[in-house]
Amino acid sequence: MxxxxxxxxxxxxxxxxxxxxxxxxxxxxxxxxxxxxxxxxxxxxxxxxxxxxxxxxxxxxxxxxxxxxxxxxxxxxxxxxxxxxxxxxxxxxxxxxxxxxxxxxxxxxxxxxxxxxxxxxxxxxxxxxxxxxxxxxxxxxxxxxxxxxxxxxxxxxxxxxxxxxxxxxxxxxxxxxxxxxxxxxxxxxxxxxxxxxxxxxxxxxxxxxxxxxxxxxxxxxxxxxxGWWVTRTDWPAFAAGHAQAWRVLPRLEWLAPRRHVAGAAEIAGIEFVAADILSERVAHQNGPTMVAAFYLDDASRWVERSRGFIVPNGWPEKAQAFARQ
Structure with missing residues (x-):
């Protein structure tokens, strides 16, 4: 700091x-x-x-x-x-x-x-x-x-x-x-x-x-x-091979990189899914959605590898216009 x-x-x-x-x-x-x-x-x-x-x-x-x-x-x-x-x-x-x-x-x-x-x-x-x-x-x-x-x-x-x-x-x-x-x-x-x-x-x-x-x-x-951001169209190619599992990050989880003990996370209702399932879940969101990529480490913990936003296909053009106002 x-x-x-x-x-x-x-x-x-x-x-x-x-x-x-x-x-x-x-x-x-x-x-x-x-x-x-x-x-x-x-x-x-x-x-x-x-x-x-x-x-x-x-x-x-x-x-x-x-x-x-x-x-x-x-x-x-x-x-x-x-x-x-x-x-x-x-x-x-x-x-x-x-x-x-x-x-x-x-x-x-x-x-x-x-x-x-x-x-x-x-x-x-x-x-x-x-x-x-x-x-x-x-x-x-x-x-x-x-x-x-x-x-x-x-x-x-x-x-x-x-x-x-x-x-x-x-x-x-x-x-x-x-x-x-x-x-x-x-x-x-x-x-x-x-x-x-x-x-x-x-x-x-x-x-x-x-x-x-x-x-x-x-x-x-x-x-x-x-982090990164990617459009919904580019998401499947980007996600391929990027992580073992994904999850949407609720807003109060936007600070530190996340880490969850496997088993205990599922009991707490924290769900890790494949990229295609995640794509279906964000398809109807009106705006960008923050997601994180996870891998399972040797201690059976889901560890955040990276995070980013999946944005609607029309969002980049709107964002550039907003940046130039």
Whole structure:
């Protein structure tokens, strides 16, 4: 994970260091904390958040995660009670849990509304204090964008699957509106003494056409999590020989790569199917559907090999038009 400041931790922890975690919510939290950022820093306002200031905090967090994985009852009980249905809210809840229970930075306040004359100007996602005493304002976003630029390398070419969101517009909103909230005059009246250092905590996956190679825009960290997308017409040829089994990924499983113990997964209603069956199941979807390829490892675990979107045949043309608006 990238970070700013003299005591910032170095690059993201390799996947192998936390891949042994078994509990889905714990794996998702580990991915949120340790996966590569989608973006480089965008100074002077768009500095990157890090959950850790020191190597000691990072190592302590890994140990804490493995202890949580061994005894996740409290985490799962509170997560179930929260009745979360949206991916962004799920990521927000996990990060809040870490800030309240983990061994690094501490939560001061979350979802702090800023109002003027009865009108809401915005909401600060997290106010955080590090162990060294720095006071940070974090804006969190978890995004999944598909590259629709037909060879172009522009941030505007990364679009949401439902064509209601675009990476360049999201970044502009974060830089120009969300991050400056804690520096506004109105914020000083809320009782959270600053000054606050604004930082963006932007994670997610970027998906690329399976048949094209394109360079990343300068704003994007090349270490980001990557997937593919393919049209329904091209799906059978793409899927042939790609994996032993497939499954549609529900939205709350869009964070960490998935892993399931064979047998226990089936008991829990998690079904792995052949590519042709998957094709039939997504044929009547109105928009893109995220799916994942799995293989069965030597320990009888279904392990995610890759993930991507199957999109309707007319989607690429619509996506390119949306990218150029």
């Amino acid at each position: 990238s970070a700013q400041g003299p005591a910032a931790s170095p690059a993201a922890v390799p996947l192998a260091h936390w891949e042994a975690l078994r509990e889905p919510a714990v794996r998702d939290l580990a991915w949120l904390l340790f996966s590569a950022d989608l973006l480089h820093a965008q100074p002077p306002v768009g500095m990157l958040a890090s959950a850790f200031e020191t190597e000691h905090e990072r190592a302590a967090t890994l140990a804490w995660l493995f202890a949580l994985d061994a005894d996740p009852a409290e985490l799962n009980r509170e997560l179930t009670a929260a009745r979360i249905t949206r991916l962004g809210r799920y990521a927000e809840w996990l990060l809040g849990w870490f800030l309240q229970h983990g061994p690094a930075a501490r939560l001061i306040a979350a979802n702090v509304p800023l109002r003027r004359a009865g009108l809401t100007l915005g909401e600060c996602d997290f106010l955080v204090q590090t162990q060294a005493g720095r006071r940070l304002h974090w804006e969190l976003a978890v995004k999944c964008y598909l590259h629709a630029g037909a060879g172009r390398a522009l941030l505007a070419d990364y679009v949401g699957p439902n064509l209601q969101d675009r990476f360049d517009l999201k970044l502009t909103h974060v830089l120009d509106h969300q991050l400056p909230l804690s520096a506004r005059e109105e914020f000083a009246t809320l009782g959270h003494a600053g000054p606050w250092e604004p930082q963006m905590f932007i994670k997610g996956w970027l998906f690329y056409p399976h048949s094209e190679t394109t360079g990343d825009p300068a704003e994007i960290d090349p270490a980001h999590a990557r």
